[in-house]
Amino acid sequence: MERSSESKLRVRYAETDQMGVVYYSNYLVWMEIGRTDFCLMTGFRYSAMEAEDGVMIAVAEANCRYRRPARYDDEIVVQTSLTTLKRRTMTFSYEIRNIASGEVLADGFTTHVSIGRDGRPCTLPPKQFGFLSEFVT
Amino acid sequence: MERSSESKLRVRYAETDQMGVVYYSNYLVWMEIGRTDFCLMTGFRYSAMEAEDGVMIAVAEANCRYRRPARYDDEIVVQTSLTTLKRRTMTFSYEIRNIASGEVLADGFTTHVSIGRDGRPCTLPPKQFGFLSEFVT
Amino acid sequence: MERSSESKLRVRYAETDQMGVVYYSNYLVWMEIGRTDFCLMTGFRYSAMEAEDGVMIAVAEANCRYRRPARYDDEIVVQTSLTTLKRRTMTFSYEIRNIASGEVLADGFTTHVSIGRDGRPCTLPPKQFGFLSEFVT
Amino acid sequence: MERSSESKLRVRYAETDQMGVVYYSNYLVWMEIGRTDFCLMTGFRYSAMEAEDGVMIAVAEANCRYRRPARYDDEIVVQTSLTTLKRRTMTFSYEIRNIASGEVLADGFTTHVSIGRDGRPCTLPPKQFGFLSEFVT
Numbered sequence: 001m002e003r004s005s006e007s008k009l010r011v012r013y014a015e016t017d018q019m020g021v022v023y024y025s026n027y028l029v030w031m032e033i034g035r036t037d038f039c040l041m042t043g044f045r046y047s048a049m050e051a052e053d054g055v056m057i058a059v060a061e062a063n064c065r066y067r068r069p070a071r072y073d074d075e076i077v078v079q080t081s082l083t084t085l086k087r088r089t090m091t092f093s094y095e096i097r098n099i100a101s102g103e104v105l106a107d108g109f110t111t112h113v114s115i116g117r118d119g120r121p122c123t124l125p126p127k128q129f130g131f132l133s134e135f136v137t
Numbered sequence: 138m139e140r141s142s143e144s145k146l147r148v149r150y151a152e153t154d155q156m157g158v159v160y161y162s163n164y165l166v167w168m169e170i171g172r173t174d175f176c177l178m179t180g181f182r183y184s185a186m187e188a189e190d191g192v193m194i195a196v197a198e199a200n201c202r203y204r205r206p207a208r209y210d211d212e213i214v215v216q217t218s219l220t221t222l223k224r225r226t227m228t229f230s231y232e233i234r235n236i237a238s239g240e241v242l243a244d245g246f247t248t249h250v251s252i253g254r255d256g257r258p259c260t261l262p263p264k265q266f267g268f269l270s271e272f273v274t
Numbered sequence: 275m276e277r278s279s280e281s282k283l284r285v286r287y288a289e290t291d292q293m294g295v296v297y298y299s300n301y302l303v304w305m306e307i308g309r310t311d312f313c314l315m316t317g318f319r320y321s322a323m324e325a326e327d328g329v330m331i332a333v334a335e336a337n338c339r340y341r342r343p344a345r346y347d348d349e350i351v352v353q354t355s356l357t358t359l360k361r362r363t364m365t366f367s368y369e370i371r372n373i374a375s376g377e378v379l380a381d382g383f384t385t386h387v388s389i390g391r392d393g394r395p396c397t398l399p400p401k402q403f404g405f406l407s408e409f410v411t
Numbered sequence: 412m413e414r415s416s417e418s419k420l421r422v423r424y425a426e427t428d429q430m431g432v433v434y435y436s437n438y439l440v441w442m443e444i445g446r447t448d449f450c451l452m453t454g455f456r457y458s459a460m461e462a463e464d465g466v467m468i469a470v471a472e473a474n475c476r477y478r479r480p481a482r483y484d485d486e487i488v489v490q491t492s493l494t495t496l497k498r499r500t501m502t503f504s505y506e507i508r509n510i511a512s513g514e515v516l517a518d519g520f521t522t523h524v525s526i527g528r529d530g531r532p533c534t535l536p537p538k539q540f541g542f543l544s545e546f547v548t
Contacts, residue, residue, distance in 0.1 A: 013310070014160050014303045018153035018209055024470045025151060025439035029288045032435075036287070036347070047347040059435045063474045069530075072155055073310070073321045119480075150447070151440045161333045162302035166425045169298075173424070173484070184484040196298040200337045206393075210447070210458040256343075288436060290429035292483055297425050346429055 003135050004081040005038040008099070011074045021069035027106050028062055031094045034080035035110070038092065043131040053125045054117040060089070064108035068098070075099040081137045087123045089113050090132065140272050141218040142175040145236070148211045158206035164243050165199055168231045171217035172247070175229065180268040190262045191254040197226070201245035205235070212236040218274045224260045226250050227269065277409050278355040279312040282373070285348045295343035301380050302336055305368050308354035309384070312366065317405040327399045328391040334363070338382035342372070349373040355411045361397045363387050364406065414546050415492040416449040419510070422485045432480035438517050439473055442505045445491035446521070449503065454542040464536045465528040471500070475519035479509070486510040492548045498534045500524050501543065 009030065017023040039046050050056050070076060077097050084091035089111060096106040116122040124132075146167065154160040176183050187193050207213060214234050221228040226248060233243040253259040261269075283304065291297040313320050324330050344350060351371050358365035363385060370380040390396040398406075420441065428434040450457050461467050481487060488508050495502035500522060507517040527533040535543075 012303060013154055013306050014162060016155035017150055018155065018157045019467055019469070020155045023151050024473060025436040025443075028436035028439065029286060032287050045347065056430055058430070058480075059477050061474070061476045062435060063472070065472045066470050069469075073319065149440060150443050156330055156332070161336060162299040162306075165299035165302065166423060169424050182484065193293055195293070195343075196340050198337070198339045199298060200335070202335045203333050206332075210456065287428055288434050291424055292427035292429065292431045294429045299425060 002041075003137050004079050005034065005041045007034045007037040007078040007080065009033060009076050009078070011070055011072050011076060013072055016072050021071055024064070024066060027064050027066070027096060027108070028110075030076065030078050030096060031062070031064075031080075031092070031108065031110055034078035034094050035092055038080040038082065038135075039132075042135045044128055049125065049128055053128070055114050055122060055125055055128075057090075057112045058115050059110055060113050061111045062108070063110070064106055066106050068103055068105050070096075070098065070105050076105070082132060082135050083109070083137050084111075085129070085132055085136045087129070088121050093137075139178075140274050141216050142171065142178045144171045144174040144215040144217065146170060146213050146215070148207055148209050148213060150209055153209050158208055161201070161203060164201050164203070164233060164245070165247075167213065167215050167233060168199070168201075168217075168229070168245065168247055171215035171231050172229055174215075175217040175219065175272075176269075179272045181265055186262065186265055190265070192251050192259060192262055192265075194227075194249045195252050196247055197250050198248045199245070200247070201243055203243050205240055205242050207233075207235065207242050213242070219269060219272050220246070220274050221248075222266070222269055222273045224266070225258050230274075276315075277411050278353050279308065279315045281308045281311040281352040281354065283307065283350050283352070285344055285346050285350060287346055290346050295345055298338070298340060301338050301340070301370060301382070302384075304350065304352050304370060305336070305338075305354075305366070305382065305384055308352035308368050309366055311352075312354040312356065312409070313406075316409045323399065323402055327402070329388050329396060329399055329402075331386045332389050333384055334387050335385045336382070337384070338380055340380050342377055342379050344370075344372065344379050350379070356406060356409050357383070357411050358385075359403070359406055359410045361403070362395050367411075413452075414548050415490050416445065416452045418445045418448040418489040418491065420444060420487050420489070422481055422483050422487060424483055427483050432482055435475070435477060438475050438477070438507060438519070439521075441487065441489050441507060442473070442475075442491075442503070442519065442521055445489035445505050446503055448489075449491040449493065449546070450543075453546045455539055460536065460539055464539070466525050466533060466536055466539075468523045469526050470521055471524050472522045473519070474521070475517055477517050479514055479516045481507075481509065481516050487516070493543060493546050494520070494548050495522075496540070496543055496547045498540070499532050504548075
């Protein structure tokens with residue numbers, strides 16, 4: 001069974017900066033796209049959990065190592081895996097590659113805490129926890 | 138009495154694109170900064186109206202004419218005025234200038250509709266309408 | 275022959291604001307994605323023209339009318355057509371729809387001027403002009 | 412002598428997301444504002460180095476720990492210090508606080524490599540290295 005997800009995207013002009021490469025904060029946007037697709041793969045949509053259970057997932061830490069630049073119009077793939085899953089926290093890992101060259105452009109991780117409508121940490125809904133637990137690497 | 142507001146900002150690296158100038162959608166972000174400051178000048182904070190009255194102001198139309206490029210680290214001023222005010226709609230006009238050269242970089246307008254918590258158009262709260270009505274150009 | 279292009283995208287979390295809908299400047303980013311795909315359809319890639327001919331296309335005006343909000347995770351289609359083409363200028367028109375509901379979320383246009391490496395207006399390279407001229411609506 | 416810089420900013424509406432707080436990638440944009448101001452404080456402007464020496468500073472790694480959310484209209488201060496300086500690399504550290512409450516919202520670091528016009532790592536221009544070396548914490 002495949003335990004990581006792949007998200008493809010094409011670099012937008014808006015994502016470049018005057019150095020001619022993708023501005024560094026945009027990699028975190030791409031990681032979020034990776035997380036969304038990863039969660040979809042496991043069986044739930046993040047947007048539904050936020051609307052139905054009132055549980056949101058806040059970012060506690062983000063880390064990215066930049067290895068090679070991404071450029072306008074490049075085809076990119078974000079490979080996402082779930083490396084840690086606890087009742088209230090989880091860690092996703094990412095590898096961002098240029099599809100044409102196969103080169104790794106960046107890698108990193110994000111850790112998250114589930115929080116309720118009151119803004120305080122809470123345990124993940126059991127159903128959602130179950131979905132994710134099948135896919136821990 | 139001064140009827141327009143001035144908002145100063147410095148161009149961020151993140152706002153440039155690979156053409157070496159500010160990416161065109163960012164001017165709309167600057168217009169929103171102009172609107173925020175304009176409203177502050179008239180006596181209310183938009184964030185308070187959204188929180189207390191449950192009234193939000195949605196954008197109905199935005200227009201921008203780009204005359205000269207803005208570049209990284211440029212000091213910019215957004216001059217904002219309120220050119221139309223009705224019970225449910227209003228139009229702001231903007232002139233965006235380079236402070237050092239005095240040149241106009243862009244101008245434009247945005248029109249807005251006030252909407253309630255149900256997402257439907259509603260009249261502006263009388264207090265807020267009063268604040269703004271003093272400053273129509 | 276199809277004279278308009280269609281670009282599909284899914285709304286990113288990063289594109290929402292605290293009103294729970296897509297922030298208004300992001301529609302201009304989507305229009306740029308529409309332009310890119312439109313140009314691809316006609317036979318050239320904008321990135322190649324910028325690199326090989328040294329000709330860039332600057333935005334002279336942008337306009338967007340917002341009709342209904344777009345929300346996180348919505349599937350969106352940007353339909354782009356070329357409504358005016360002159361030697362130095364062109365106008366693209368856009369219709370942005372929610373794919374699931376078919377509703378029009380926004381429409382608008384952008385006008386553009388071709389500029390050379392010196393930053394001054396220039397005529398479009400004949401090859402590129404030819405590509406585009408086949409697709410004027 | 413003050414060895415860290417402070418950059419003040421007000422949270423933009425565009426920076427919020429539908430969770431009602433600042434979207435996580437924007438903290439990296441704020442860190443870049445902190446770096447810009449830090450460098451200004453030491454005696455050079457990054458934009459000048461890029462234009463005159465052809466030396467750019469690429470990001471090699473970014474890390475951010477998110478402690479409390481930032482919200483629309485909050486007044487924020489980014490405190491930036493230079494914690495490591497070598498011939499080709501440097502590390503900046505950041506603390507991002509809410510001015511009104513004094514609370515730390517986030518902290519993190521970025522590491523950088525100086526690169527020349529050919530895109531390869533190079534040593535920092537001696538003048539710039541000198542400016543910075545006075546301010547290492």
